[in-house]
Every structure is written in structure tokens, then in C-alpha cells.
Amino acid sequence: MTPPDLKKLLGGYAAGTLTPEERRALFDAALADQTLFDALADEEALREVLADPACRERVQAALVENPPTPFRPWRPAVWTLAAAAAAAAVVLTVAVLRPRPVPPAAPRQVAMAHKPASPELLPATPAPSSAPTTRPPTTRATKSLPMRALVAPRQEPSASVPAVAAEPAPAPNAGVVGGKLDSSALAAAEVAAPPAANAAPPPPPPLPRSVQQTVAVEAAAPLIETTPSDAKNQQVVVSQQATQVTIAGRDAAELVKVMPGLVVTARLAVPGLRYTLLRRGEGDKDVEVPSDTPFGRHESLRLRIEPEQGGYLYVLAGKRALYAGPVVANQPVLIVTRPGVLQAVLLPQPDSGPLSTLVSRARQRQQEGIRFQRPDGTHLGSAQPGQPAPILIEISIKSR
């Protein structure tokens, strides 16, 4: 085999499917050819992954799954339509280009009496809309989060509000009585609120479902208060001539506009970390147990951590890392551990500092918050805009 041919064996190297002869030929050639050696060295990463049974199984499972083919059902129809269109085009061309006999001259029509159509045949004319169509007012429906037995404390409130823009509002509407509603009922606010003086800009496209919730506020003098006491949800109170509040995200309405002067309490379901304790039950099956279940001091148990957003997860037992690596939203990570106190930190970026100080650094960054202030300059809180704060939870596994 020539070196270009030998390069075709690279795919077999990583998968470990080369015969001894092929291996020998490939390696001998790689020792003599730097390009082949480099290609082989680059292939090492894939070989390492495929040599791991769990990773190999993951890839195999993906290969077995049917790929998403959303247009497949339409394919026959598309082909049929295309064939029909082509046939029609041919027929039309022939019909147009065919020499036609000149018809005998018909008597020219000079005028024609036009009989008006009967009323019942006339198309129905829509009545001019004197008033915009109004949707029936929606009743307040607080979206209840599914009660899970083990819900870890969520992110600090400031982290959930990455973008707050305070811009001058066109028409302050003083003296409007405030009201409160939560995020799931904000669509109702859109209807119930008085119309704005200026038409609001077109709404931004809805964010993907996995994107963290964002709140953008345009107001002359926004006042935003966070209430960190609520562990599950966070409240953002917007008042004083807020002209528009846009909330997009998984649990909130796709787009909500709140008219001037309305006080809004938006409940934001901030992505967090859920964890579950699993104990080996009958038939070697893992059984979910309450978080306060006492385990034997040396009993091995499984900890399932499910992040609600992607990032880099670090699970620490003292100075030891039980897990450190990237995680995908809603894809649980299983960790085998023993009773004790663990700390789980979810960061948007991989951490580059020492693990021994990771928790304290994460705490510090959590407290920074987003910067809010009153019109008079009173400081209410601060954070780095657009930089999600780390999520930190402490997991205490009891022992008997």
C-alpha cells in the first residue's frame, strides 16, 4: 500500500479494528512518514474515547438511534409534486408552441349589459373594525413548579437577571396604581394593562428553551428589587414608569409587555442544580430515597445531579473532586460516593484556579449580583452583566 492508501487505515486505528497486518503496515509507514505520524497522533484522542467502554457505548447507542429525518414523510409527496409540475410544464409548452388554426372572425362585441350579482352571491364584506380585538382577560394562573422531593436551592437572585438596561421612557405615567403578577400570568398583564402611548418595538424572536431567562427593562427610572429569600423562585419587582418588560425563557411567557407604571413581580425560575440520592435496592436497581435518609457510614450510594443548564460541574468532597467536567442541561450525572458533606458548583466556564478554593471563590462571585440602583442613586445590588454567577449547592448526606 502506498502512504495515501495507508492513511485510509487511520479510521481503523481509533476503532481498534485493524488486523495485525494492517497495524504493522500503518505503524511502519508512520515511522517513516511524518504526515502519517501526525495524523495518527491526532487520532489518539478518538482512540482514547473509543477505548473507554462507557464512551464507546454512548457512540454506539447514537448510531443505533434513528437520525432525525423530519422531511422524510414529505419526500414522496415532493417528488410526486415535482414530477407533476414537470409534466404540466411539458404539456403547457407543447400547447403554447403548437401551431393553432386561425379562428374565424367573430362579430365584435361593442357593449354588454351587466347584471349586478345577486346579494347572496356577493362575498361577505368584513365589517370595519372599530375597536381592536380584545382577548378575554386571562385569569391569573400561577405556574406551579413540579414539586420534587429534592430540589436544591437555586442560584442567587442576581444571577438570574443578566441584562437590565435603563433607558429614558417616552411617557412617564405617574399615579398609576400598581399591581402584581407572576411570570406565568404576565400574558394577562399584556391585555389588562393600559395601551402604551408609543407602539412598542417588535418583539425579539423567542429564545431557545434552554437559554437562561433574561429580563430586559426599559424605563425612565427603574427600581428593581430582588428577594433572595425565596429559594425556588426569584422575584424581580419593576416599578416607576417601566415601559416594557420582556421576559423570555423556559418557564416564563415567550414575550410579555408591561405598560407604563405597572408594577410587576416576575417570578423567574432560575436554572439550578437538582440532586437525588439513589440507594441500591432489590434486583440491583437504584431506588430514589429522600435526601434525609441516613446511610451507613461506609455505605456506597449514588448521587444523581441534574443541571438545568449546561456548564462545568465540580462536585467536591473536601479537597477531593468527585466530578469535574462539562455537563449538558437536563442530562444527569451519576456519582458514587459515601455519606458526608459535598459541594457542587456549576460554572459557566471551566475553572482555572485551585480546587481547594473553588467553593469560596464561587461564593464570592455569587454575592456580587447585578448592579441595581434607585433613581436617587441608592445602591441596591451589583453584578457583572451578562456573566452568569456560579450555582453552588451543599449536599449533606446523613450517616447513621
Added chain:
Amino acid sequence: MVPPMDPATARPATERDSVLAALRERIVAYAASRISRDTAEDLAQEVLLVIHEKYREVHQPAELLPLAMQILRYKMMAHFRKSERHGDEVPLEDCPLASDGESPEDFARRREISLRLAAAVKKLGAECRRLMRLKLEGRTFPEIRALLGARSLNTVYTWDFRCRKHLLELMGGSWEVRE
């Protein structure tokens, strides 16, 4: 003239030495294309040191080369990790030797690649997925040729080469995450 014998392997010392010399040259050239030349030379030396100290019994090129690749990868990853934390100048002695123990970072990196790989293979065509599935089942190319009814082994090599190339493109041109 009979070459001198290596007492450890009872084979001609020159065979192993020549393989290691060629390996060193290749490793230096490969590493130098990614890190500085001086560091690449040190790194190659480290790789050969590990082979010399831990794998004396390995002498065949078909065994030495994958072994060297593996050690080289560990060394380079360790070097990059250190560089990220402390800047570019990293004394090579700070890089740990390849060991059987696995760090959480290695585990996480492998997991990440496999997740990306799993997502990418789903986008492959049916033929490529079938070929890859057979490979991951441990089938050799001759076996795959028989199963897929290809005319020649070279045809299977070509199919695999194209599928691999497509997969690599879907992975962004590299199996690993490029930062």
C-alpha cells in the same frame, strides 16, 4: 556482523534503538508543530524515558508506536493544562508521568468528546453509520467487506476514509474541543 544483544529483550539492540530514534524524531516534529521546539525536544525525551523505564520488554514498532502515542498524548495534555493555569513557560518536570490513575479532567474530557461524537454520528448518512457501527462492534475491514458485499478491501478503506472525513468535519475538524 552480528549486532550486540540487549539483555533485557534478548533481541538485537539496534532494532529497538533504531525504532526509538525514529520515534524521537517524529515526536519532536509533531510536538514542535504545536509547542515550542525546546519543549518538544524535552517532551520527546520524557516519552522515551517512560518507555525505557516502564516498557523495556516492548520492542516491536507495532507496539512501541501506539504506546509512544499514548504517552505523548498524556504529556502534551499535562503540558497544556499547566500552560493554561500558569502561562506558557512550564517546566517539564512539573508534568506528571503517565499513570494508570485517571484524573477527573481526563474523565470529563473523554466524556465531552464522546458526547460530541455521539451527536455528530447521528448526522452521518445511513451507510456511514452502518460502517461505523460494524467497526465499533469490533469487525475488521475484511469482515466488513464481506458483510457489506464490497468488491474489494480497498473499497471499504475508501468508504471508511470518506465517512471518517465527514465525521471529522461534523466535529469541527478536530476530535478534541478547540478553545
